[in-house]
Amino acid sequence: MGVPADLTIRSAGEALRSGELTAAQLLESVLNQAARTEAELHAYLTIDHDGARTAAAAADAAFEKGEDLGPLQGIPIGVKDNMVTDGVETTAGSQVLAGYVPPYDATAVAKLRSAGAVIVGKTNLDEFAMGSSTENSSFGPTRNPWDTERVPGGSSGGSAASVAARSAIAAIGSDTGGSIRQPAALCGVVGMKPTYGLVSRYGLIAFASSLDQIGPFGVTVDDTVTVLEAIAGHDPMDATSFNGPVPAFRTDLDRGVEDVRIGVVPELSGEGIDPDVRQAFERTVDALQGAGAVISEVSLPSSSYALSCYYLIAPAECSANLARFDGVRYGNRVDGSTVEEMMGRTRRAGLGPEVTRRVLLGTYALSAGYYDAFYGQAQRVRTLVARDFATAYESVDVLISPTSPTTAFELGARTQDPLSMYMSDVCTIPSNLAGEPSISVPIATDGSRLPIGFQIMAPALGEQMLFRVASAVEHLAGFEALSAEKVGA
Amino acid sequence: MSYEAVIGIETHVELKTRSKMFCGCSTEFGGEPNTHTCPVCLGLPGALPVPNRQAIDWIIEIGLALNSTIAEWSVFHRKNYFYADMPKNYQISQFDIPICTNGHLVVDVEGEQSRIGVTRVHMEEDTGKSTHMGGDGRIQSADYTLLDFNRAGVPLVEIVSEPDLRSPAQARAYVQELRDIVAALGVSDAKLEEGSMRFDANISLRPAGDDEFGVKVEVKNMNSFRSLERALTFEIERQTKALEAGDAVAQETRHWDEAAGVTHSMRSKEESSDYRYFTEPDLVPMEISAEWRDRIKAALPELPAQQRARYVEMGVDSVTATTLVDGGLGKLFEDAVAAGGSARTVSIWLTGEVTAYLRREEIEIGDTPLTGAALAELSGLVDAGEVSSSAAKPVLEGVLAGEGSPKEVAVARDLVQMKDTEALGAIVDSVLADHPDEAARLRDGDMKVVGYLMGQVMKASRGKADPKLANTMLRERA
Numbered sequence: 001m002g003v004p005a006d007l008t009i010r011s012a013g014e015a016l017r018s019g020e021l022t023a024a025q026l027l028e029s030v031l032n033q034a035a036r037t038e039a040e041l042h043a044y045l046t047i048d049h050d051g052a053r054t055a056a057a058a059a060d061a062a063f064e065k066g067e068d069l070g071p072l073q074g075i076p077i078g079v080k081d082n083m084v085t086d087g088v089e090t091t092a093g094s095q096v097l098a099g100y101v102p103p104y105d106a107t108a109v110a111k112l113r114s115a116g117a118v119i120v121g122k123t124n125l126d127e128f129a130m131g132s133s134t135e136n137s138s139f140g141p142t143r144n145p146w147d148t149e150r151v152p153g154g155s156s157g158g159s160a161a162s163v164a165a166r167s168a169i170a171a172i173g174s175d176t177g178g179s180i181r182q183p184a185a186l187c188g189v190v191g192m193k194p195t196y197g198l199v200s201r202y203g204l205i206a207f208a209s210s211l212d213q214i215g216p217f218g219v220t221v222d223d224t225v226t227v228l229e230a231i232a233g234h235d236p237m238d239a240t241s242f243n244g245p246v247p248a249f250r251t252d253l254d255r256g257v258e259d260v261r262i263g264v265v266p267e268l269s270g271e272g273i274d275p276d277v278r279q280a281f282e283r284t285v286d287a288l289q290g291a292g293a294v295i296s297e298v299s300l301p302s303s304s305y306a307l308s309c310y311y312l313i314a315p316a317e318c319s320a321n322l323a324r325f326d327g328v329r330y331g332n333r334v335d336g337s338t339v340e341e342m343m344g345r346t347r348r349a350g351l352g353p354e355v356t357r358r359v360l361l362g363t364y365a366l367s368a369g370y371y372d373a374f375y376g377q378a379q380r381v382r383t384l385v386a387r388d389f390a391t392a393y394e395s396v397d398v399l400i401s402p403t404s405p406t407t408a409f410e411l412g413a414r415t416q417d418p419l420s421m422y423m424s425d426v427c428t429i430p431s432n433l434a435g436e437p438s439i440s441v442p443i444a445t446d447g448s449r450l451p452i453g454f455q456i457m458a459p460a461l462g463e464q465m466l467f468r469v470a471s472a473v474e475h476l477a478g479f480e481a482l483s484a485e486k487v488g489a
Numbered sequence: 490m491s492y493e494a495v496i497g498i499e500t501h502v503e504l505k506t507r508s509k510m511f512c513g514c515s516t517e518f519g520g521e522p523n524t525h526t527c528p529v530c531l532g533l534p535g536a537l538p539v540p541n542r543q544a545i546d547w548i549i550e551i552g553l554a555l556n557s558t559i560a561e562w563s564v565f566h567r568k569n570y571f572y573a574d575m576p577k578n579y580q581i582s583q584f585d586i587p588i589c590t591n592g593h594l595v596v597d598v599e600g601e602q603s604r605i606g607v608t609r610v611h612m613e614e615d616t617g618k619s620t621h622m623g624g625d626g627r628i629q630s631a632d633y634t635l636l637d638f639n640r641a642g643v644p645l646v647e648i649v650s651e652p653d654l655r656s657p658a659q660a661r662a663y664v665q666e667l668r669d670i671v672a673a674l675g676v677s678d679a680k681l682e683e684g685s686m687r688f689d690a691n692i693s694l695r696p697a698g699d700d701e702f703g704v705k706v707e708v709k710n711m712n713s714f715r716s717l718e719r720a721l722t723f724e725i726e727r728q729t730k731a732l733e734a735g736d737a738v739a740q741e742t743r744h745w746d747e748a749a750g751v752t753h754s755m756r757s758k759e760e761s762s763d764y765r766y767f768t769e770p771d772l773v774p775m776e777i778s779a780e781w782r783d784r785i786k787a788a789l790p791e792l793p794a795q796q797r798a799r800y801v802e803m804g805v806d807s808v809t810a811t812t813l814v815d816g817g818l819g820k821l822f823e824d825a826v827a828a829g830g831s832a833r834t835v836s837i838w839l840t841g842e843v844t845a846y847l848r849r850e851e852i853e854i855g856d857t858p859l860t861g862a863a864l865a866e867l868s869g870l871v872d873a874g875e876v877s878s879s880a881a882k883p884v885l886e887g888v889l890a891g892e893g894s895p896k897e898v899a900v901a902r903d904l905v906q907m908k909d910t911e912a913l914g915a916i917v918d919s920v921l922a923d924h925p926d927e928a929a930r931l932r933d934g935d936m937k938v939v940g941y942l943m944g945q946v947m948k949a950s951r952g953k954a955d956p957k958l959a960n961t962m963l964r965e966r967a
């Protein structure tokens with residue numbers, strides 16, 4: 001073993017409980033790694049040194065007294081900067097919120113804290129989570145720890161990069177159209193989007209409310225299970241929060257895939273997928289079959305419309321969600337001679353080009369005379385996509401595809417062509433439209449030594465089966481994460 | 490040519506739930522600015538709404554009281570527009586699937602009853618309050634504006650009528666009836682002066698007998714029943730003049746200026762907003778089961794129309810019954826009758842003397858010590874002849890002024906009827922002695938002079954003589 005920062009939640013937990021390691025030492029190792037790598041990677045927008053050290057000291061004091069809040073006690077975790085943190089600047093990657101310090105914690109953050117986790121800081125993201133490369137952050141991009149000329153994916157690129165670079169043991173992000181799974185794939189870590197409603201959205205700065213979901217990043221499937229166990233559960237502050245028994249995520253992790261019915265989605269794994277990605281995917285499918293899984297091909301015919309549907313629904317919702325950033329009550333204001341002028345100037349100065357593009361798209365899609373052709377039609381397609389999934393799950397337990405059509409691309413490669421950027425999420429978007437859980441597990445690297453992600457999708461509340469298959473894929477692939485000392489070396 | 494007015498009214502009623510529509514903040518009126526606020530009602534980044542169950546119960550109650558159909562399935566929408574006192578720059582409201590549809594109520598204008606359709610009743614949230622500082626108090630001339638979000642998020646029910654109203658008096662009767670209904674349900678303070686009940690009117694004119702609607706004008710800023718009636722009367726005159734002069738009426742929104750008694754153009758149709766309604770993704774659809782609806786229906790209190798009908802059956806005339814209910818005097822009336830008072834007498838006192846007194850003193854009935862028991866006692870005193878019906882009025886005034894019980898006031902103000910035969914006999918005799926001509930006619934059997942002599946007896950007794958007794962005594966001396 002190298003440094004403590006190389007540990008997983010599980011191995012760090014064992015070291016913390018055996019007395020081999022203190023939470024303070026673990027945190028300092030993680031902070032050192034950040035100090036060494038951040039100038040180049042920029043995974044974090046804010047590192048909360050004081051808050052994190054206080055939390056680590058509290059965890060050590062608890063261990064000393066024999067108090068144990070569970071597996072996250074003393075574990076350094078990164079939080080995507082679109083989740084509000086009481087007293088710690090939260091910007092969502094936008095100039096309009098630069099310097100904004102929220103007065104409350106998002107429910108997911110509060111749950112991490114009450115589980116004894118140590119919040120290292122706030123990770124970088126595409127502005128308001130709109131993007132697939134983290135290049136849309138108004139505070140500068142995050143770079144991929146595997147190759148710093150390349151993007152980490154997005155929008156949760158900072159969370160994915162922090163875990164890959166070992167400047168966090170685990171992290172949380174948000175996924176609206178693939179914003180957890182795609183950067184997880186590009187950074188060679190595990191990233192998971194839970195069933196819509198399983199994790200409270202209270203305190204998550206909304207991009208597209210009906211699609212947004214918070215989920216975990218880790219270097220292992222087991223770690224993502226541990227984080228999800230801490231943050232899932234009903235929240236009376238979120239009316240869309242699931243109010244029923246939380247699935248037993250962990251129960252079947254070691255059960256293997258014998259007789260599990262797995263459907264390969266041809267629409268998401270054929271045309272448009274890079275040859276290296278496709279090959280790695282097919283090798284893993286073969287391995288699953290070898291392990292006893294029943295593989296078949298299951299079509300999702302409406303998925304070809306999913307991307308278009310998503311780019312109407314998400315912008316429409318965001319056009320309303322972002323209306324509050326007007327300079328009146330908080331955030332940065334640019335004065336004007338009338339209220340309308342002040343609001344207009346504030347928004348023009350504060351919101352970046354991609355956000356502006358989506359707000360305009362959404363405003364247009366909802367306008368009188370266009371609503372039915374655009375937003376109304378997109379809602380109908382969404383129903384069809386969900387119906388396709390339901391039909392598919394009549395014959396299989398999970399569906400699989402590559403997570404991203406390509407591995408990490410170079411910075412700037414897609415910034416001038418929004419459509420090619422939007423295509424990055426073609427495999428991940430259908431699960432968001434259906435509100436169903438999905439996970440990306442790293443399986444291999446391509447010819448350029450860049451990670452490739454394998455996506456598993458399950459029906460709503462099917463997390464138990466999802467993690468079961470993910471765990472099997474992880475073992476079959478035997479992917480090797482970056483070690484702390486290799487990052488930036 | 491004579492024109493017919495076509496009027497529809499949108500009424501906003503703030504519910505008096507303890508907490509706001511989508512958060513736990515207090516709805517209490519007043520309070521230091523921005524003290525009844527939280528991340529949700531301030532629209533802070535990341536905050537989410539959670540609906541207030543009590544408010545949903547109450548809007549169902551209002552819908553049932555207005556004979557509406559209650560939707561089995563209803564959704565919230567976002568209504569998008571930018572306004573500085575609206576925290577999220579969208580209002581959570583309802584669009585095409587409101588909770589209540591297709592209702593009606595009956596209004597009564599001087600005995601003429603009309604059925605007025607209520608298109609829809611829907612749930613939404615209130616905005617904050619802007620105070621423009623400097624200039625003339627309007628935003629255009631202000632130096633700066635202060636925002637208070639204490640009202641932001643208070644549950645608001647919007648009640649939209651069909652264009653069934655035909656006169657300002659009918660419009661006024663309609664909103665008064667609505668006010669009485671929400672007051673009877675106990676779901677709102679329904680105080681116009683505190684803004685807990687507000688209305689906008691749509692009015693158009695058409696040649697009498699035509700079926701087509703004319704061009705519609707929306708009138709805003711009427712903050713009393715009287716100003717609604719005045720504003721509509723003004724608009725009818727203004728539009729009639731325009732039409733008679735051969736001018737077109739512009740489709741626009743107009744602002745009622747209470748002091749000047751006129752409406753001003755605010756904005757024309759061309760500038761009207763596209764609210765880009767879409768379903769509120771932060772909330773799930775409401776499913777209103779038959780069981781939920783029926784439970785609320787079973788617990789509905791008596792409504793003003795039923796109350797008035799009951800009072801009429803108790804012997805009160807219909808105009809007085811309406812005044813009792815509208816004036817919020819029903820409880821006192823019923824208490825008095827329950828304590829043995831005469832329904833007719835008590836109702837006349839309440840709508841006459843008592844109402845006049847309240848208006849004169851500019852106070853509410855609750856500010857006086859008047860009780861149903863006191864009214865019953867006074868009614869008893871009149872029936873027993875201890876206080877004359879004319880003396881009852883000053884007695885009532887004394888009671889309202891806090892001088893004591895009716896009996897105490899009657900004694901203190903020396904208004905107890907003279908029933909003492911000896912004393913009254915002496916007065917009767919002295920009146921006869923003072924009026925020898927009339928006394929002679931009386932003795933000749935001319936009963937027509939009794940009235941005149943009675944007047945003299947009352948005068949001599951300073952109104953205290955028991956008229957029945959005095960009358961008998963005069964006749965005995967014939």
